[in-house]
Amino acid sequence: MKDFHLPHISTGDIFRKAIADGTDLGKKVKEIIDNGNLVPDEVTDQIVDQRLEQEDVKKADGFILDGYPRNPAQAKALSKFLNSINKKIDAVIYLDASEETVTKRMINRNTGRADDDPNVIPHRIEVAKAQTMPLVDFYQQDGSLKTIKSDSDIETVYAEVKKTISSL
Ligand code: AMP
Numbered sequence: 760m761k762d763f764h765l766p767h768i769s770t771g772d773i774f775r776k777a778i779a780d781g782t783d784l785g786k787k788v789k790e791i792i793d794n795g796n797l798v799p800d801e802v803t804d805q806i807v808d809q810r811l812e813q814e815d816v817k818k819a820d821g822f823i824l825d826g827y828p829r830n831p832a833q834a835k836a837l838s839k840f841l842n843s844i845n846k847k848i849d850a851v852i853y854l855d856a857s858e859e860t861v862t863k864r865m866i867n868r869n870t871g872r873a874d875d876d877p878n879v880i881p882h883r884i885e886v887a888k889a890q891t892m893p894l895v896d897f898y899q900q901d902g903s904l905k906t907i908k909s910d911s912d913i914e915t916v917y918a919e920v921k922k923t924i925s926s927l
Pocket residue numbers: 770771772774791792793795796797798799803825826827828829833874883
């Protein structure tokens with residue numbers, strides 16, 4: 760994020776780069792991602808743990824995880840790993856938008872991603888509801904959840920995200 764000098768760790772970006780570079784990881788995850796399913800936890804957890812051990816992240820005054828954790832097992836793995844490096848989650852930002860909004864955004868962003876195909880989007884939404892939504896309760900209960908209503912335009916949502924991070 761441009762306003763914070765914090766490493767931005769997006770698991771989706773890491774996977775897409777691996778696919779573009781044709782690495783073993785990319786070959787392993789391409790079909791899973793194109794079909795809108797989640798990459799297995801053991802693969803994803805290891806990628807995040809390795810990224811969190813890199814120098815730029817260690818030196819920074821925090822980091823932003825984007826798209827991770829995506830299910831309760833990943834949340835537990837993250838919590839265990841953060842404990843082991845003496846770090847903790849300051850906040851979990853939940854960008855709360857309707858199915859209609861997220862569908863429109865995926866279709867309109869026009870990045871050529873196979874998983875933004877109108878035939879794949881409904882499945883991604885089902886996966887998110889079944890696997891990721893339980894995290895809303897999980898982080899609500901531990902007090903770290905910050906919900907941002909996200910149906911409005913990108914500038915308004917970004918301003919809210921900025922305000923939330925600045926207040927931490
Ligand atoms: P994103 O760019 O965050 O929407 O992620 C794109 C795709 O990458 C997802 O639909 C999954 O297939 C995969 N992916 C990204 N993050 C994760 C994660 N934390 N766990 C499993 N799969 C993930």
